[in-house]
Amino acid sequence: MPTDFERIRRLIYARAGIVLAEHKREMVYSRLSRRLQHHGLVDFKEYIDRLERHPDSSEWDAFTNALTTNLTAFFREAHHFPLLATHIAGRKTPVRIWCAAASTGEEPYSIAMTVIETLGPTTTSQVQVIGTDIDTDALEIARAGIYSVDQILKLGPERARRFFQRGTGSRGGLARVHPEVSRLVEFKPLNLCAPRWTLNGPFDVIFCRNVMIYFDRKTQAEILQRFAPLLKPDGLLIAGHSENFTQMESRFRLRGKTIYVLK
Numbered sequence: 546m547p548t549d550f551e552r553i554r555r556l557i558y559a560r561a562g563i564v565l566a567e568h569k570r571e572m573v574y575s576r577l578s579r580r581l582q583h584h585g586l587v588d589f590k591e592y593i594d595r596l597e598r599h600p601d602s603s604e605w606d607a608f609t610n611a612l613t614t615n616l617t618a619f620f621r622e623a624h625h626f627p628l629l630a631t632h633i634a635g636r637k638t639p640v641r642i643w644c645a646a647a648s649t650g651e652e653p654y655s656i657a658m659t660v661i662e663t664l665g666p667t668t669t670s671q672v673q674v675i676g677t678d679i680d681t682d683a684l685e686i687a688r689a690g691i692y693s694v695d696q697i698l699k700l701g702p703e704r705a706r707r708f709f710q711r712g713t714g715s716r717g718g719l720a721r722v723h724p725e726v727s728r729l730v731e732f733k734p735l736n737l738c739a740p741r742w743t744l745n746g747p748f749d750v751i752f753c754r755n756v757m758i759y760f761d762r763k764t765q766a767e768i769l770q771r772f773a774p775l776l777k778p779d780g781l782l783i784a785g786h787s788e789n790f791t792q793m794e795s796r797f798r799l800r801g802k803t804i805y806v807l808k
């Protein structure tokens with residue numbers, strides 16, 4: 546008989562491609578215990594049985610959301626953004642950029658801010674940033690575009706002033722992404738391991754950062770294969786700092802630090 550943890554591992558792998566290592570056991574139990582509490586259950590086995598019995602239940606989203614890791618930040622891995630700016634400067638419009646693990650929105654908004662700084666606000670009606678993620682709770686936060694002032698201040702005074710609206714009164718510690726930025730960004734749920742993606746190319750740039758690390762090599766190779774036809778011939782695929790696809794049979798070759806282009 547598989548243990549509860551073994552069953553949970555198989556379910557999240559089948560649904561989201563996420564490989565849960567043995568050392569994540571405690572974290573998994575702690576995160577899912579909130580779902581059990583929500584349903585008034587005390588037994589993990591019963592929770593898992595229910596999930597398996599109801600493949601269309603909305604609990605599947607809650608289960609998945611509980612097991613994703615959403616760590617992100619504005620201008621994380623900052624060296625990618627000047628490269629993005631150089632790539633889009635002077636390009637034929639429309640410019641389309643896909644952020645394939647958008648989490649709570651900081652990454653796609655950083656992309657949009659870079660677009661505005663590079664192309665100027667007037668040409669940006671021809672620019673589209675699409676942020677997708679499997680985690681529907683994270684996407685809710687992303688759509689709201691409200692962050693703590695502490696996060697915003699790390700961007701420096703100029704970006705903080707230009708791209709955010711500071712809250713007042715009870716919202717004093719919060720700041721909202723300026724509509725000039727948010728109107729460039731559209732958020733949609735998308736599971737990178739789903740058999741079909743509800744999104745059309747071609748894109749000038751695909752950001753796929755810090756999500757492939759949760760997948761095994763087979764899943765990574767399949768996703769890379771599916772990215773290739775969605776990228777313009779001279780487009781960029783931007784990966785996270787610990788993601789390396791050079792040893793993999795794929796249609797991409799490394800062009801710079803964690804930046805890939807089509808072969």
Ligand SMILES: C[S@@+](CC[C@H](N)C(=O)[O-])C[C@H]1O[C@@H](n2cnc3c(N)ncnc32)[C@H](O)[C@@H]1O
Nearest residue numbers: 561613616617646648679680736737754755756
């Ligand atoms: C660590 S965050 C990275 C966020 C951002 N790209 C960055 O680098 O700051 C990983 C994100 O991948 C998402 N994710 C995990 N599995 C996914 C899947 N199968 N399809 C789409 N997104 C997934 C998670 O929900 C999470 O928001």
